[in-house]
Amino acid sequence: MFEFQKLVTHLESIEYARRSLFAVMTAERLAPFFRRYASLLPDGVEVLDGGLDYVWSRISTEKLGADQREGSLILSQIEHLIPPEDSSELFSAQADDAASSLMYAIRSLYSPDPREAAWAAQRAYDTVDNFVNNLPDSTGTISKGYIDHSPLLNDELETQRADFALAQSADLTELVKLRSHSGQNGEELLGKFLSLIKRG
Structure with a gap:
């Protein structure tokens, strides 16, 4: 179970x-x-990657709380790419969570409020929760028991705990490997989702 307030308390304890x-x-x-x-949208991937580059760069150079104009522009661009609620595209709900998580990451650069980072993590948990809540079990039906025991939710919480530990100790001037590590974790999660869909 995702414990938002507990995470906020932990985040308050770090820089x-x-x-x-x-x-x-x-x-x-x-x-x-x-x-x-x-990838279905004009410049969609470029906007996403530009937003990620922006946050990683600001952290590595410790330019937090500075001029917000560029960040505000990127936020506006990302917001226009969020899928509509009635989208039927595969993983549109997860794309919404991904975009929102990045927007919270950008806002965290300019706000000392630890809830910005916690909301980013909340959207990651929501990504997995939404998936397992809509994934049929072996009988072809959506089972609450199956949802409650989904290892994917436990894996997400473990990943967040590991990420927090890394964020506490990382050298902020050497983040290339950490970014690659996070990206690989994401590819593995997507792979798990696709595997479960094919299995169903």
């Missing part, structure tokens, strides 16, 4: 920049879902 790092690690993990959806 401002490390909260943003935790948030962008989360957004990077969800990026494969957004790329899959955004």
